[in-house]
Amino acid sequence: MLRIIMRQSFHLFLLLILFQAAIAQETLPDLSHHELEAENKARQLLMRRSRAVEAQINYGYDVTFYRLQLRIDPARREIEGALVMEAKSETAGLTAVPLDFYANMQVLSVGENAVSFARSGNVLSLNLAQAYQRGEKFRVSVSYRGNPQDGGFGAFTFNTHNGAPIIASLSEPYYARLWWPCKDTPVDKADSVQIDLTVPDNLTAVSNGTLESVRSLSGWKTFSWKTRYPITTYLVSVAVSNYAEFGETFTFLDGTRMPLVHYVYPERLGDAQFQLADTPDMLKFFNRAFGDYPFKKEKYGHAQFAWGGGMEHQTITSLGGFSDGLVSHELAHQWFGDLITMKSWQDIWLNEGFASYSEALFVEDRFDKAAYRNYMGRMDHSYTGSVFVRDTTSVGSIFNTTVYHKGAWVLHTLRHVIGDATFFQLLRSYVADPRYRFGSASTDDFKNLAEQISGRELDWFFEQWVYREGRPELLYGWKQEGAQLILRVQQTQSGGSYRLPFDLAAIAQNDTSRFTFEHTGGFQEFRFAVSKPLTKVVIDPDYWVLKTLQQTDFNRLGVDETPAPETFALQPISPNPFVFGKNNLTIRFALSRSETVRLAVFNALGQEVAVLLANQLPSGDYAQIWDGRFARGDLSPAGLYFVRLQTETAQATRKFVILR
Numbered sequence: 001m002l003r004i005i006m007r008q009s010f011h012l013f014l015l016l017i018l019f020q021a022a023i024a025q026e027t028l029p030d031l032s033h034h035e036l037e038a039e040n041k042a043r044q045l046l047m048r049r050s051r052a053v054e055a056q057i058n059y060g061y062d063v064t065f066y067r068l069q070l071r072i073d074p075a076r077r078e079i080e081g082a083l084v085m086e087a088k089s090e091t092a093g094l095t096a097v098p099l100d101f102y103a104n105m106q107v108l109s110v111g112e113n114a115v116s117f118a119r120s121g122n123v124l125s126l127n128l129a130q131a132y133q134r135g136e137k138f139r140v141s142v143s144y145r146g147n148p149q150d151g152g153f154g155a156f157t158f159n160t161h162n163g164a165p166i167i168a169s170l171s172e173p174y175y176a177r178l179w180w181p182c183k184d185t186p187v188d189k190a191d192s193v194q195i196d197l198t199v200p201d202n203l204t205a206v207s208n209g210t211l212e213s214v215r216s217l218s219g220w221k222t223f224s225w226k227t228r229y230p231i232t233t234y235l236v237s238v239a240v241s242n243y244a245e246f247g248e249t250f251t252f253l254d255g256t257r258m259p260l261v262h263y264v265y266p267e268r269l270g271d272a273q274f275q276l277a278d279t280p281d282m283l284k285f286f287n288r289a290f291g292d293y294p295f296k297k298e299k300y301g302h303a304q305f306a307w308g309g310g311m312e313h314q315t316i317t318s319l320g321g322f323s324d325g326l327v328s329h330e331l332a333h334q335w336f337g338d339l340i341t342m343k344s345w346q347d348i349w350l351n352e353g354f355a356s357y358s359e360a361l362f363v364e365d366r367f368d369k370a371a372y373r374n375y376m377g378r379m380d381h382s383y384t385g386s387v388f389v390r391d392t393t394s395v396g397s398i399f400n401t402t403v404y405h406k407g408a409w410v411l412h413t414l415r416h417v418i419g420d421a422t423f424f425q426l427l428r429s430y431v432a433d434p435r436y437r438f439g440s441a442s443t444d445d446f447k448n449l450a451e452q453i454s455g456r457e458l459d460w461f462f463e464q465w466v467y468r469e470g471r472p473e474l475l476y477g478w479k480q481e482g483a484q485l486i487l488r489v490q491q492t493q494s495g496g497s498y499r500l501p502f503d504l505a506a507i508a509q510n511d512t513s514r515f516t517f518e519h520t521g522g523f524q525e526f527r528f529a530v531s532k533p534l535t536k537v538v539i540d541p542d543y544w545v546l547k548t549l550q551q552t553d554f555n556r557l558g559v560d561e562t563p564a565p566e567t568f569a570l571q572p573i574s575p576n577p578f579v580f581g582k583n584n585l586t587i588r589f590a591l592s593r594s595e596t597v598r599l600a601v602f603n604a605l606g607q608e609v610a611v612l613l614a615n616q617l618p619s620g621d622y623a624q625i626w627d628g629r630f631a632r633g634d635l636s637p638a639g640l641y642f643v644r645l646q647t648e649t650a651q652a653t654r655k656f657v658i659l660r
């Protein structure tokens, strides 16, 4: 039997907002979790920050097909390219086709339905021979050459390993345009892409989809790859090296057989074979959890590259290492990122939060719930900014640990709110939804589906966990009165209340009772029927909610100012708030008769921090001055405090705030 008594303390709450807003908080990102190799993106960008702006071009067409032919010369660090693009006009009278393409790359010619071109900044505009009406198809070609400049995480790089070349692309977020002309936006997926890579014949060139042919010609080899699944520009991949190749055939439950193939440096073949042996287990688990791997008619593969982390190129992940965390993360991206791509870089948590959470899911499947919780714990650290990215102008602001780790926690907490069965049904429904599958989705799309599947309104959930910064901060205390557990909880964070459905464990000798309660803000008291003497009470025993939680004296929680009795008066504290170092605090009180008084200061946890008076005083008006220092001379931290005036028979309390 559960009974809830709620009492909001708005006055206290406003004071808390006042002082917390005044404290400039500086939190540094904790990068220790990146030792997991759960992608190195955030760490690397600290070393190299580059700025770019998301395209604001009105393209006016819908891409259906790209054919990209590249001749890659490692000796000259140069590429020669030929692009064919097929598209449909989306406007009346389309006469010019804008493509994203960096200005440093030299355009040699344009053709098919394009007759001339113009360049403005990093936009290449093709002039068409005629106007194309809405829905009409056209086809353009561009031939070009150049040495792609550095950008983002290194969009197209020439490196070496053990004396051999390694040439690889990593275009995310908007740097495909550094090395090939394209409509470089995540929302327009080509229906299919063909990539022909011509490289010196001692090298192997790897890309998306299936290998259609390999042709040799006078010291060069052309590898023709084709994917027949929709794909966006940043997922188009090039990886070239003297690869050693190994793999196996993976069989799906429906009997589909698919190549699982790894291209690694020859000197790393041994450890790659050892470490990548878990890949089929991951694939099996994710098939079961999310629905079958989306590109099963083609392949899944890994291509080693020189970058420290991983990149989820569609059907061919690029890897810098082979740890389970990294491999499972990139594999999960094939569903979350590749099959369903975020509509805007602001929604990048739909890729990274999901992939990071999938690492934990794989750990849960392989080991147990405790290992899963431990894994989530490693992603619980101080975060900067919100999960929803407000500034998408640099890789630094997009790929931060908040997006990865707090993004993973959004899903973890959602799982608790809507329940295990509904949560996994939601993931499978999301993956299967024709509105998003082979297309893109926004945070709102996912939220709406979560509401539909769970039958619950979830605006509040996404608002507080995805769009809001920070985390709930809670003080709690409990006591037992006979068969009743009384729990007091107070939210003390700034910026409004959180809605927090909690589990509660009430622990007695040899017996634990489980309850649930929902804290909705401010100070609230809850009562639970218990049968045995309790030794411990644990809020959120299974660690579903990000929070700071501190136990305090039961009686101090929810304390309001108590009026003074008739024998004396305690005036409001002045100035309030009190700015430390600027002035002194004045505590005025009056005694109507001679009393033994004790005047003391308490912090918000109910701890006595300073005793200002402990004397027998005659009747009269008093003003006690305090400089804000604790008994031993320590400076008092900013925060909420109480002054208590106590006599032998009565007491009065006043609140005040110290700012620094």
Ligand SMILES: [Zn+2]
Residues within 6 Å of the ligand: 039, 329, 333, 351, 352, 355
């Ligand atoms: Zn990722």
